[in-house]
Amino acid sequence: MKSTSTGVLPAEGGLGDHPLLAVEDLHVEFRTRAGVVRAVNGVTYSVGPGETLAVLGESGSGKSVTAQAIMGILDMPPAVIPKGEIRFRGTDLLKLSEEARTQVRGQRIAMIFQDALSALNPVFTVGWQISEMFRVHRGMSKGEAMKKAVELMDRVRIPAAKQRVHDYPHQFSGGMRQRIMIAMSIALDPEVLIADEPTTALDVTVQAQIMELLAELQRESQMGLILITHDLGVVADVADKIAVMYAGRIVEHAPVHDIYRRPAHPYTKGLLESIPRVDLKGQDLYAISGLPPNLLELPTGCSFHPRCPYRQDNCVTDVPPLHTISGTRGSACHYWREVVDGERQ
Amino acid sequence: MSNPTPPVGPGLPEAPALVTDTVTAPAPPRHGKKAKSGKPASLWTDAWYDLRRRPMFILSVIIILVLLVMSFWPSLFTAIDPFNARTCDLATARQAPSAGHLFGRDNLGCDVYAKTIYGARNSIVIGVFTTLITTLVGGLLGIVAGYFSGAVDAVSSRLTEIFFAIPPILGALLIAATFRGRANSILLVIIALAVLGWPMTFRIMRAAVITAKNQDFVVAAKALGASAGRIMFRHLLPNSLAPVIVVATINLGVFIAAEAALSFLGVGVQSPDISWGLMISDARDRFLEAPLPLVFPAVFLSITVLAFIMMGDAVRDALDPKLR
Amino acid sequence: MASGSEPILEVRDLVKHFPLTQGIVFKKQIGAIKAVDGVSFELSKGETLGIVGESGCGKSTLAKVLMALERPTSGSVTVSGRDITRARGGELKRMRRNIQMVMQDPYTSLNPRMTVGDIIGEPYEIHTEAAPKGDRRKKVQELLEVVGLNPDHINRYPHQFSGGQRQRIGIARGLALQPEIIVCDEPVSALDVSIQAQVINLLDRLQKEFNLAYIFIAHDLSVVRHISDRVAVMYLGKFVELGRDTEIYDRPAHPYTQALLSAVPVPNPEGREQRERIILQGDPPSPANPPSGCRFRTRCWKAQEICAEEEPLLQIRTGVGHESACHFAETHDVVHAG
Secondary structure (H helix, E strand, O other): OOOOOOOOOOOOOOOOOOOOEEEEEEEEEEEEOOEEEEEEEEEEEEEOOOOEEEEEOOOOOOHHHHHHHHHOOOOOOOEEEEEEEEEEOOEEHHHOOHHHHHHHEOOOEEEEOOOHHHHOOOOOOHHHHHHHHHHHHHOOOHHHHHHHHHHHHHHOOOOOHHHHOOOOHHHOOHHHHHHHHHHHHHOOOOOEEEEEOOOOOOOHHHHHHHHHHHHHHHHHHOOEEEEEEOOHHHHHHHOOEEEEEEOOEEEEEEEHHHHHHOOOOHHHHHHHHOOOOHHHOOOOOOOOOOOOOOOOOOOOOOOOHHHOOOOOHHHHHOOOOOEEEEOOEEEOOOOHHHHHHOOOO | OOOOOOOOOOOOOOOHHHHHHHHOOOOOOOOHHHHHHOOOOOHHHHHHHHHOOOHHHHHHHHHHHHHHHHHHOHHHOOOOOOOOHHHOOHHHOOOOOOOOOOOOEOOOOOEHHHHHHHHHHHHHHHHHHHHHHHHHHHHHHHHHHHHHOHHHHHHHHHHHHHHHHOOHHHHHHHHHHHOEOOEOHHHHHHHHHHHHHHHHHHHHHHHHHHHHHOOHHHHHHHHOOOOHHHHHHHHHHHHHHHHHHHHHHHHHHHHHHHHHHHHHOOOOOOOOOOOHHHHHHHHHOOOOOOOHHHHHHHHHHHHHHHHHHHHHHHHHHHOOHHHO | OOOOOOEEEEEEEEEEEEEEEEOOOOOEEEEEEEEEEEEEEEEEOOOEEEEEOOOOOOHHHHHHHHOOOOOOOEEEEEEOOEEOOOOOHHHHHHHHOOEEEEOOOOOOOOOOOOOHHHHHHHHHHHOHHHOOHHHHHHHHHHHHHHOOOOHHHHHOOHHHOOHHHHHHHHHHHHHOOOOOEEEEEOOOOOOOHHHHHHHHHHHHHHHHHHOOEEEEEEOOHHHHHHHOOEEEEEEOOEEEEEEEHHHHHHOOOOHHHHHHHHHOOOOOOOOOOOOOOOOOOOOOOOOOOOOOOOOOHHHOOOOOHHHHHOOOOOEEOOOOOOEEOOOOOOOOOOOOOO
């Protein structure tokens, strides 16, 4: 069931039959002077309460554009959504009025970005920026909102929150700034949190702190977490299920253990095999040949075919559908059986 | 099952990735003929090749050529000699355009068309030479100050601040009035405007160089042992030229107009000599009664400035390989 | 891997402090950023030394000092028997032929307004004695082929190539003068995952082909392990541990190395709940004001009084087969534990 009327906010409380957030056959294009950039070409995924979905892909795979479409922060134009649905508790967000969308954005679906420094305003104190969420959306007084801001900074484990609430963003380290971003995003108790490469700009020891914090916050509040990343290690650590994106499509989705044990798409398999391994030291790494596709001129058929060791003639002509491997797994490869069985032709 | 690609995997001595990579380059070859011929290309030859194909560049060059011919051989365009007092007739002052006098007559009854043609030389010479001098001096000092920073930069930057503090017309008036009579009035105007104009170019070049010099390719050149001159002229100059070209072409118009202001104030080009600036200031008092003696030189001035701006734009784009 | 005995690069007590000044006209030094603070190591022909550490630990400054792009505050960098930090003018220029670098960002490290031929040919224009003028173009094309690019693309500009291809162009430029040492500063971290392996394989192949010695600076520990013969772990301007790759990765002795290794996410979800994880608290202290004694003590779970009083030197300690700088060093396999 989907809501067709505008301005109707998604229900609260029980979910009924609906997933918390479901993206269905989403297409996003950018109409530029150079031509139509097909950034997202039919993405389908969903996330439930307390669940962590990792969206794995390289730059240009469409993983961030999908997230921006969910948040409704794409610049339209040049972006156009010709097709698809984004259902939040059963309501298609794309059909909501801008006013109703604003009620959802930031309050019920929140997002954190890779670059926390540029996402924070340098001329306001962090306390002011966090408390703004409460003043604007909850109508709290300045004093009350500031108190809530300190509480939140404690919750994301910023030491000496009471003193530091009056500091400016540049006075914090990269890890601390990302904590402030997280504090702002969870301020209004969102049901879904989208984290777009939240630790890419951070060092490994700080990355471990942030990932631990996100996991804890998720356990406390049962948020659905969409983690967008290119890091196979981070995914293996925290994800419940994975959607692998390539050239704007989901090429494989599966529960986390299945994908690492037996990938069912040549791209996923190639990525996993290209990780340096101790037992293969001194040998060449497995390398996926060729280059990522040009989104202006996607290859015909399967977008991965020019780089694929399993390629057959029909891969050049036929777009592979997302084959169901089991109830929870799918692969967009004509030859997924061979890939799973590990016979490379 | 047959498979067109060989298996790739660990254990192979040479990754096939290397081979495939050479075949799939993202961009199509540029101008097909040249890419294959194996002749070495450089930024400047490629830019020239590209410019010759830009209609905007060709159009602007044609306009500029016509203007130059007009400056040096005005008699090709008009039979009337405006320096000959007999061609003027006070009785016909401010006469509307007619068959013999396409642009009409001015306050003194002289032919506006002939004066506009003959006025081109002084205006264009002043505009072009002042722009050349300010761009060369300001640009050169800007590169050096931006690259070396430290004392060189501190001294030259403070120096430009002094020049910036002088009101331009007042300063030019002072220079032109002081040396009046010791040099050709046109030369004086050029020098006066150039002295006050170069700090602007200096500032822009210096800022662009400071941005460019922090990029990794400059560090890479240093690591190769490149000399300061090579870094400044091979690496920094081509990457800092764009804003300077834009300002230079805009300034060209500003200088031609400034010459008019100086003429009006009594220095610079003086009657019976002719320039567009002088014509515009002469026609100003009676503009409401007779707008045409002001409009025609103003239109020529605009076309000149526009042509140079168009050419500057085309050159700037041609020097950016990403825009080709 | 072929590693000769005689070192071609010798670094002794290298220190680089950046003064912090106050005032514009009358500058007064009020302190110093101690970016590199006493680093010593050797590098043999054909060997790879990996240097790992987090941002701000001084590894990029170290690279700049090795390349003589920054003058050190003290210490020496001896390349083939001569100290590059004291070389000037023509001598420095000659020495540069032997030590070259590959930079991190393939987008900013190539001049966007030069053709690939000009970029890779520039070393020959600077060092005119390296190749006669008539041969240069052919040499550039050979280099393009060596790094796996099409020699016909010599007249193209950097923006016409992808990130991985640009990094190959940067590598070709580094190879042009046939150096014995190449300093690679995060050479793959700006590239897509699927492209990283291609570039690492290329670096590996070139090393074997030309018997190159690499200083391989990176924050990706698995990549460093794959390519390095020896690994140094850097923290706040100092090496805290130095040893063969297996020693560092399987038997790390310094608490920081252990924490670093355990923080790296393992790309395998099996047993992720049981994995041992040392999560360090807080951020690294500022290099302008490092802690007394051991610099890691403020985040260390083993810290005792002696750590604040006495600086642990990088040396071989009891029970540990390689050099470490911790009073309480003991080997502990964090990756395979738990």
